[in-house]
Structures are given as C-alpha cells and as structure tokens.
Amino acid sequence: MTINDPTPAESAMTSGATLELVGVTKAFGDFVAVQDVSFVVKPGSLVALLGPSGCGKTTMLRMIVGLETPSSGSVLFDARDVSALGPGERGAGLVFQDYAIFPHLTVSENLGFALKMRGDSPAEQQEVVKELAAALELTALLKKKPRSLNPSELQRVSIGRALAARPAIMLFDEPLSNVEAGMRTRMRAELRTLHKAFGQTAVYVTHDQTEAMALADRVAVMNRGRLVQFGAPRELYDRPADAFVAGFIGTPPMNLLDVEATEGRAYAGSLSVPIPQGLRRGDARWQLGFRPEHTRLSLAPDHNEVARGQVVAIEPMGAEVTVTVAGKGWQVAALLDEADRADLTEDASVSVVVDASHLHWFHPDGPRDFAADTRAQEGAVAH
Structure with a gap:
C-alpha cells in the first residue's frame, strides 16, 4: 500500500452507488403494498422514505435491500439491475431500529464481524475497526459489551458494523423509533454528521416528518403504496403536491x-x-x-x-x-x-x-x- 492508497476504512467511507427505482410494484395476493414507484437517489445523498404506518415504506426498503422481490419494475444499483439478487449479493448495509448487535461480543468484535465472516486477515480487520471506531468516537468503548452502552453508542456501533462491510448503499429502518425524545434530537444531529463524514448513499425510513426534514437531502412521501411527492424538504413544505403532503409535513400541521x-x-x-x-x-x-x-x-x-x-x-x-x-x-x-x-x-x-x-x-x-x-x-x- 502506497502513501496515496486509501486505507480499508477510508474505502468504506467513500460515496456509494446511485440507487434507482423504476416502476416498482409489490403485491401480496390481491393487496398492492407498493404501486409503480420511481425515483433516483444520487451518490452520497440521503433520501428519507416518509409516511404513516402501512403506507409501503418498509416494503420499499425490503425490496431495496433484497428481502423482497418486486412484482414488477426494477431496482438498480449504479445502473445494474439487482431486483432478483439476494441481500448478500447487492452490497447494501442495513441498520435496524433495535440495533441488531450481538450482545455477547465486544464493540470491537461487533464492528469487525462482517470482516471476519468475509475472511479478511486479522490485521485488515484490526485496521478497519480502529479507523471506524475513531470516526464514530467509539475508541474508548472497543472492549465494552453492548449492555454497558447508551442508545447513542449502540446506534453508532450498529452503523459502524454496517459500514465495515463497505456497502454501496446504507439503509436505515426507523433507527431512532425506540429512543427517548430528549436523546432523539441529539442522535439526529449525530446521524447527519456521520452521513456527511462517510458520504454513503443512504435511504432512511421513518414515520416522523421532523426526522425526515432534519436529516434528508430529499424526501419521498408515501401514502397508500404510492409515491405522492419527491423533493427537497423545503419544497415539500412550501409547495406540497396535495392535501395529504400538506397535512403530513409541518408542526403544527397545516390548516x-x-x-x-x-x-x-x-x-x-x-x-x-x-x-x-x-x-x-x-x-x-x-x-x-x-x-x-x-x-x-x-x-x-x-x-x-x-x-x-x-x-x-x-x-x-x-x-x-x-x-x-x-x-x-x-x-x-x-x-x-x-x-x-x-x-x-x-x-x-x-x-x-x-x-x-x-x-x-x-x-x-x-x-x-x-x-x-x-x-x-x-x-x-x-x-
């Protein structure tokens, strides 16, 4: 490795792929959960999938990560159709709302788990874990077990574990929904700072419009399985496409x-x-x-x-x-x-x-x- 070569951790921090959904529909029998959704997420940007419970945003996330296959339409990573590929073949990282961290492993072992499973050498694992821990302010916690961490630290471990696999796209499934209100504001700021630092393409699922407006470069508003509006937070606030968006965006809601x-x-x-x-x-x-x-x-x-x-x-x-x-x-x-x-x-x-x-x-x-x-x-x- 020359002085100009990126380290393994730096490679994990480079901008991700372009994500494109083209006419994506998902039906479960007669029930259509997602209907004809199309949008593009540019490399390095963060898009929030926003809407009430049952609007189709979680089904959309599962189709992006590969846990569900579209009934029709395509999911593209860097113009490559990955619609029929499984989660392990797509290169997407997923951060769950319950953190999904191994309780019996230390922070260091959790961060390096994907690297170990991939067969990286111990030296490579150690280098990536060290640099991710520094970027996520986890260095002092590397030997601790999850039970001794607060929600902010647990979330950073969860993000670091996903980043260690160098995903093309990061997916967040309502990661702050179980966090108390007082800490949620601080963790939103942390997530935004981390996204800017790592530069990954990201899709963030939430039902909280304040969260979406604070974090996202673009917001995709879903209602009853359809994409109602896709745009910058300020555009949705100033020029809502319909009465649903108008009433959903803004606190207190629009009259x-x-x-x-x-x-x-x-x-x-x-x-x-x-x-x-x-x-x-x-x-x-x-x-x-x-x-x-x-x-x-x-x-x-x-x-x-x-x-x-x-x-x-x-x-x-x-x-x-x-x-x-x-x-x-x-x-x-x-x-x-x-x-x-x-x-x-x-x-x-x-x-x-x-x-x-x-x-x-x-x-x-x-x-x-x-x-x-x-x-x-x-x-x-x-x-």
Whole structure:
C-alpha cells in the first residue's frame, strides 16, 4: 500500500452507488403494498422514505435491500439491475431500529464481524475497526459489551458494523423509533454528521416528518403504496403536491378546510377568501390550506380578516404558543410568538388574517391541477 492508497476504512467511507427505482410494484395476493414507484437517489445523498404506518415504506426498503422481490419494475444499483439478487449479493448495509448487535461480543468484535465472516486477515480487520471506531468516537468503548452502552453508542456501533462491510448503499429502518425524545434530537444531529463524514448513499425510513426534514437531502412521501411527492424538504413544505403532503409535513400541521367556491369567493362556513383566477372555472369544491405560522390573530376587527371567531384553546410551547380558533363551520390553529399572544385569552373574539400569498388550494380528488403561472399572477404560492 502506497502513501496515496486509501486505507480499508477510508474505502468504506467513500460515496456509494446511485440507487434507482423504476416502476416498482409489490403485491401480496390481491393487496398492492407498493404501486409503480420511481425515483433516483444520487451518490452520497440521503433520501428519507416518509409516511404513516402501512403506507409501503418498509416494503420499499425490503425490496431495496433484497428481502423482497418486486412484482414488477426494477431496482438498480449504479445502473445494474439487482431486483432478483439476494441481500448478500447487492452490497447494501442495513441498520435496524433495535440495533441488531450481538450482545455477547465486544464493540470491537461487533464492528469487525462482517470482516471476519468475509475472511479478511486479522490485521485488515484490526485496521478497519480502529479507523471506524475513531470516526464514530467509539475508541474508548472497543472492549465494552453492548449492555454497558447508551442508545447513542449502540446506534453508532450498529452503523459502524454496517459500514465495515463497505456497502454501496446504507439503509436505515426507523433507527431512532425506540429512543427517548430528549436523546432523539441529539442522535439526529449525530446521524447527519456521520452521513456527511462517510458520504454513503443512504435511504432512511421513518414515520416522523421532523426526522425526515432534519436529516434528508430529499424526501419521498408515501401514502397508500404510492409515491405522492419527491423533493427537497423545503419544497415539500412550501409547495406540497396535495392535501395529504400538506397535512403530513409541518408542526403544527397545516390548516385544511373543505370550501365551496361561488361568485369569486370560497367559503367554509363563516370563513371566506377570494378565489384565485385559476379556480374560477370548473369544480366548485376545493380544499383550502394555510399553515398555523402564517396565521395572524387580532383582537380588533381587521379589514383583511378571512373570518372572526373565538379562541377555544391556548397551548404554550416554550417560545411559541398554538392558539386554536373556531367559528361557524370551521376551526383553525395559529402559531404565535409568546409576545404576540400576550393579550389573548380563551373565549376571546379575534380576527383571523392570512395573506393570500400563503393560501394553498387542493383538489379534493387528488393533486393540484391548475397552472403555476395562474397562481403566480394572483400573488400566491405556485401550485
């Protein structure tokens, strides 16, 4: 090995493969768990598969790793069709939510397990384990058994054991779901730092939208077996493809109201807003959405109000507070700074004000279907 050659551990830290799914479908009898999903994960990027329980994300992960075979469509690693190959033939590493670490082995032995099974020499095993331990801040723990480690350390051992096999793609199956809330935030930051350091292509399965938005370069939102939207976290937040994505992304979730369009305005009970030009033709029923953080409340009447209602709940959240307001035929939440709600009390009568640029319109039967330039002309968010 020359001075310029990468060490075995450095080879494990290089960017992984391109992952591509082309029209992937998986059916179990009459039940279709995943239907016609296609997307590309670029080398070195992290994509989160996000959605509620039963949406198909775990089945998708199992098809990528090779534990399930697609009913149709293809899974490609660096343009090579691996759809019919088993897990051991694909070169994918899998990190489980329960860590899947051998309890009777030390940290060092766990990190080197895949290398030993592959037949690497003891010297090669030792070199990789040493360098992975240094990168994962596990050096001081190499002689310890898993029972003496905290969740963060266990997760790093699990990641290191997967990385030691030099996978083309790293797959994470809800690795933080069993971690207490206080540590989960810190471990998200650790995972993001580790991903940047190792540069592996990664797919991260989660039902937690905060986790997905914080970790991923791109998010694939799944619902009922279908890929609903694929894009950067900010794109999903600013321009959700449909009402499902709008309600799933963001905390608190977007306010969504069924409205009826008539004579240039849309109504949900006593709440009403002007209708963008693109909606003034065709269907009369839509879903109107606006985020709590884009909702302003005023004790005094406001000529820009969309409705006047009554405060029914005030929920302090540290520096912010969620205020729920209800009126005839509607209820919405507003996210305010603590200072902005100082004069608000439950049962107070308030004006609800939302700027037109923050209104989202969704067709009740599916994704948006009117031109973005029409929305732009109305001064609203393009959909």
